[in-house]
Amino acid sequence: MSDHRLETGTKHHYLGAMISMADIDGIEDWLIGQALGTPDMAAMFGEMCERLRQCNVPVDRAMLAWSTLHPLIEAEIAFWESGNAVQHETIEHSAEETEDWLKSPVRAVLISGEPMLRRRLTNANAPTEFPLLERLAETGYTDYLVMPTAFDIPSIPSEFTKTGLVVSWATREAAGFSDDALTAINYIQKRLALAARATLEGQISRTIAETYLGKIAGGRVLSGQIRHGDGETIDAVVFFSDMRNSTAIAEYLGPDDYLTFLNTYFEATAGAILDRGGEVLDFIGDAVLGVFPIGPSGLNDAIQAAIETADESRRRLEALNADPALAHPLKAGIALSVGSVMFGNIGVPHRLTFSVIGQTVHAAARIESLTKTVGTDVLMTEDIARLAGQRSRPVGAFELSGFNAPQPLFALEATDPSGRS
Numbered sequence: 001m002s003d004h005r006l007e008t009g010t011k012h013h014y015l016g017a018m019i020s021m022a023d024i025d026g027i028e029d030w031l032i033g034q035a036l037g038t039p040d041m042a043a044m045f046g047e048m049c050e051r052l053r054q055c056n057v058p059v060d061r062a063m064l065a066w067s068t069l070h071p072l073i074e075a076e077i078a079f080w081e082s083g084n085a086v087q088h089e090t091i092e093h094s095a096e097e098t099e100d101w102l103k104s105p106v107r108a109v110l111i112s113g114e115p116m117l118r119r120r121l122t123n124a125n126a127p128t129e130f131p132l133l134e135r136l137a138e139t140g141y142t143d144y145l146v147m148p149t150a151f152d153i154p155s156i157p158s159e160f161t162k163t164g165l166v167v168s169w170a171t172r173e174a175a176g177f178s179d180d181a182l183t184a185i186n187y188i189q190k191r192l193a194l195a196a197r198a199t200l201e202g203q204i205s206r207t208i209a210e211t212y213l214g215k216i217a218g219g220r221v222l223s224g225q226i227r228h229g230d231g232e233t234i235d236a237v238v239f240f241s242d243m244r245n246s247t248a249i250a251e252y253l254g255p256d257d258y259l260t261f262l263n264t265y266f267e268a269t270a271g272a273i274l275d276r277g278g279e280v281l282d283f284i285g286d287a288v289l290g291v292f293p294i295g296p297s298g299l300n301d302a303i304q305a306a307i308e309t310a311d312e313s314r315r316r317l318e319a320l321n322a323d324p325a326l327a328h329p330l331k332a333g334i335a336l337s338v339g340s341v342m343f344g345n346i347g348v349p350h351r352l353t354f355s356v357i358g359q360t361v362h363a364a365a366r367i368e369s370l371t372k373t374v375g376t377d378v379l380m381t382e383d384i385a386r387l388a389g390q391r392s393r394p395v396g397a398f399e400l401s402g403f404n405a406p407q408p409l410f411a412l413e414a415t416d417p418s419g420r421s
Contacts, residue, residue, distance in 0.1 A: 019180045021187075023055040028191045035195035038202060041066070042078035046086030048192060053082065057184050058173035061141065065106060066165040066196060069154045069204045071211055093156075105130045106166055109146045113162070118145040120176055136170060143176030145169050147186065149193040154204055165196055214279045216293070217343075217354035228352060231344010235299075236356070237306040237336060237384070239278060239290040240364035241269045241313065244331040244372075246286040253327055262286055265330055268316035276309045281355050287368075291341065291356055299338070303387045306336050310378045310412060333371035336380040336412075337364040359402035366400050367409060378412040385410035 027048065034044050045064045052059050064078040077089045101107055108130070109117045119130075121137040121144055133144055150164040167189055171177055177185070209218030243249075243265050250258045266288065270280045273290040282289040290309075292302040317330050339360035345352045367379045374395040385392035391413045397406035 019056045019178075019184055021184070024057075024184050024187060027051045027055065027188055031188075031191045031195045035198045039195070039199055041076070041196060041199055042086050042088035044195065044199075045078040045192070046080045048188065049080045049082075049086075052184070052188065055184070057181050058171045058177065059169055059185070060172045061136075061168075061170040063106075063168045064165060064192075064196075065167075066200065067153075067155045067163060068200065068207075069156060070207050074156070100132070103129075103131055105132065105144070105146050106168055109148055110162075110166060116145055116147045118143070122176070140172045141170045142173060143171050145177070145182075145185075147189055149189055151193055151197050153197060153200055165193055167192070213354045214281055216279045217281065221354060226345070226352075228345055228347070228349040231342055231346075233340050233358075234343045235294040235339065236341050236343070236360070237292040237294070237302045237338045238341065238356070238360050238364040239273055239288070239292065239306055239309060240335045240337075240361075240368045241288040241290075241332050242368050243286040244333065249328050257327060261327055261330075264320060264326075265317075265332065268320060268330070269313045269332060269334075272309045272312040272316060275312065276305045278305060278309060282353070287365075289355070289361070289364075291343075293343075294338075300387060303336075303338065303384050306384070307380075307388055307412065310334050310336060311415060314377065314414060332377065333368045334378045335364045335367035335371070336378070336384050337361075337367060338381060338383050339363075362401045363403070363407075367398075370398055370409065374409075374411065376411040379409050380412055382408050382410065388412055391415070 030051065031044075031048065041064070045062070049059055049062050059082075061081045063080070065075060067075045072092055073090045074093045074095070075091045077091070078086055079089070080086045105117055105119075119133055120142070121133060122142045136144060146166060146168045148162070148164060148166040150162040153163045155163045169177070169185055171181075206218065206222060209222050212218075213221060243262075249261065253261055265286065266283065270283070270288045270290065273280050273288070276292075278290045278292045280288065280290045292305050292309075294302045313332070313334060317332060320326055320330050337360050339358075341356040341358040341360050343354075343356050345354055346357060347353050363381070367381070371377060371379050376395065379395070380388065380392070385394075388410070392410040393413055395409055395411050397408045400407045
């Protein structure tokens with residue numbers, strides 16, 4: 001994480017201007033209102049900085065950073081400078097630590113646990129251990145400080161012992177931050193932390209719900225569909241995929257390597273579902289259960305998305321298998337079926353999962369098992385085969401649970417690299 005790149009701002013003259021705590025109280029009231037809603041963190045921070053300037057607090061540059069609990073994102077940054085729109089950045093877990101971050105005053109404060117770091121940038125004897133401060137001094141900044149505000153919030157363990165937020169503040173005011181300005185900044189930052197904590201807890205709740213349940217299911221749970229048996233019947237295309245030879249591969253690789261291998265397979269199949277707008281509802285061992293709800297755009301769009309997902313899964317598996325570093329060939333069977341499903345909470349009142357059940361789901365699982373019998377990797381029902389056109393190839397009729405008569409099934413012929421069948 002870097003403190004942020006430096007951009008030239010607009011100087012504002014505050015010399016002699018009085019700071020009224022009554023005006024600062026107005027910002028506090030505004031922040032309380034923000035905490036009661038669902039504000040955008042970066043936008044809230046930018047407006048707060050503008051309000052401080054209107055109250056004669058000489059802030060010309062500020063940066064807010066906070067950690068979060070997210071499978072991809074480690075931390076987020078909001079950067080504001082007078083005269084410019086606030087900027088928002090995310091730092092992923094996989095991002096490498098840059099030299100700027102390693103030598104950042106923000107990182108130094110987080111590691112030391114100090115309540116504040118302040119540097120008078122016009123002082124010839126001021127410490128220059130942070131390259132950022134030299135750049136700020138060269139562009140007219142006179143005073144810089146970093147203050148963390150700790151509060152408990154779910155997060156991934158890191159090198160820092162506390163969670164919460166940290167803010168850096170800088171001014172171009174000739175005399176730097178006055179005592180009154182520092183009092184106002186410290187007062188408002190604590191109120192900002194209260195508003196941020198409420199917002200972040202809501203964001204983390206949504207992230208957890210969507211990560212473990214899926215975007216559609218997570219949204220329904222957070223909107224109140226949480227009781228045992230809550231649900232509804234919807235029409236959907238069901239995508240069911242299962243990895244071939246998984247037992248033998250698990251024994252060959254061992255637990256740790258197999259977990260990595262399994263996640264590689266899920267990226268090829270479940271990842272393709274998400275990229276085409278579908279919902280991944282469950283990982284059943286090494287199987288993937290996904291759905292494409294039939295919405296206002298109609299049946300054909302949902303079926304087309306499912307067919308494209310099967311094609312994309314094939315491409316990803318082929319690309320993985322072309323890599324000599326892959327521990328074992330990756331093969332999968334895929335089934336596509338369409339019909340009504342029950343979409344909702346199942347389980348017991350104290351331990352629920354949000355999934356789909358019904359004849360269409362059972363049919364998909366049975367159809368996938370038949371991919372081995374007929375010697376193909378993708379099988380689909382007749383309704384889906386109609387839209388696949390010349391790419392569909394009949395493979396026979398088979399007994400499926402819930403159907404009175406054998407059902408015709410069709411293989412989905414692969415496309416060549418140009419996309420033609």
